[in-house]
Amino acid sequence: MQIYGIDLASEKFDVSFIDNRGIARHIVVRNRKAQIERFLDKLPDGCRIVAEHTGVYGDLLLKLADIRSIPVSYVSGYEIRHSIGLCRGKSDPMDAARIREYGERHMDKLEDTHFPSDTVYELRELYATRRMFVMQRKQLLTMVRCDAHRPDRSATAQDMKQDMIQHLSDMIASIEEKMAGMIDDDPELSKTSEIAQSVPGIGPVTATELIIKTGNFKRVGTAKKCATLAGIAPFPNSTGKSDKGSHVSHMGDKQLKALLFMCANSAILHFEKMRIYKMKKHEVEHKHIFVVLNNVANRLLKILYALIKKGEMYDPKYLQADPRLKTQV
Structure with a gap:
């Protein structure tokens, strides 16, 4: 070749x-x-x-x-x-x-790289624009909080900052509405987003980002690859007699990692299995909270990819079969 x-x-x-x-x-x-x-x-x-x-x-x-x-x-x-x-x-x-x-x-x-669908490509651009507006609004809000400590403030400057914050908020809401409409109009993306949001802890923003960055879960086809992309997949670090345990890489997508950690925090509150797991690891085994959150985020990805592969919604009453009871051929 x-x-x-x-x-x-x-x-x-x-x-x-x-x-x-x-x-x-x-x-x-x-x-x-x-x-x-x-x-x-x-x-x-x-x-x-x-x-x-x-x-x-x-x-x-x-x-x-x-x-x-x-x-x-x-x-x-x-x-x-x-x-x-x-x-x-x-x-x-x-x-x-x-x-x-x-x-x-x-x-x-070498693996083939393909151009995404028109919908996913436009979603990617809209999401990047939304992220930029969110950062700008955050900077302005920080400036407004700092201005509260000034002995004297310019009324004109304060009005302009508030107007810009309101304008950015309107633009962010408009982009989110446009993105939601595009996903709803695409049957495949709509089904994927619905499955993702059925998992406790995963909201519309994280579902949309996962769809964009994984190519609707096709370009990044496994939970392990997605965890590696986000920088939450643990890898062993040992050689000879030295064993430093498993560690995550700092080369992952920081934005996606932050969203998955927020999903993990939410899952601990609203997902009974994850709440029990957090109590066991953090309060009984005394694992660091970031280690626990990292493990919860990985578990959420495994659940999500399994559901997408089956094309099913999350069932809170689902019980995994005991592998010891399976008949061996």
Whole structure:
């Protein structure tokens, strides 16, 4: 399989590939629809594009490649950098060549990356906009609280801040209403959101973020992968006689992790099984509260993925069968 390594940027991207004579070639393609289409139409059959995941810079390339059924693999820059060993020097052509070499060496590990559906893609943009507005409103509210300690305050400045807070609140409510309407209009997303919100502790905001970041639970297909994405999956840390136990990684999605921890807190209050589990681990075994919350969040993900796989709503009266009673074949 011929690998085309691509270093993406906002205005153009560098492409590295091996031609029919076995010589490394380098070309530059403008990151515009017409130029990308001409580049893709010239690619040979059976090739694969490997690129570093750089956010929205690669969305147009991914969408046009999906239309032409050209396999694309987007890989994190961290993984590429730590797999090629010690390197000196840096430039766009060199980065493209290193991405190509990564694809050639790890061809068996490359996974297809697909452009999400139009609904999920629009939801992703709306959610990012909502998150930005929420942060801006939080900053303004903090300023207003700090202004209470001023000996003198400007009435004009205070009115402008309050107006902006109200405007941001209206915009956030409008975006949430739009997102809810889009999910309700899509039968598949509506069913997934309904199942997610049936689990005690998981609300509409977390359900929407999980749908967006997991590609409606298809791109991230297991609870373990979702926990790894959020940075709540424990991994062992031992070598030889040294065993430091299991620890979570600090490289996860902090926003998703915060939401899952809030869901865990809510589940402890409203989910009887989780409340008993928290009491056992925290009050009897004296585990740290963050360890308990991390375990509860993992349990919620396992329940959620199991329900989505079955296509069923959460049943509070459900009792798991004792595995010891199963007949052995």
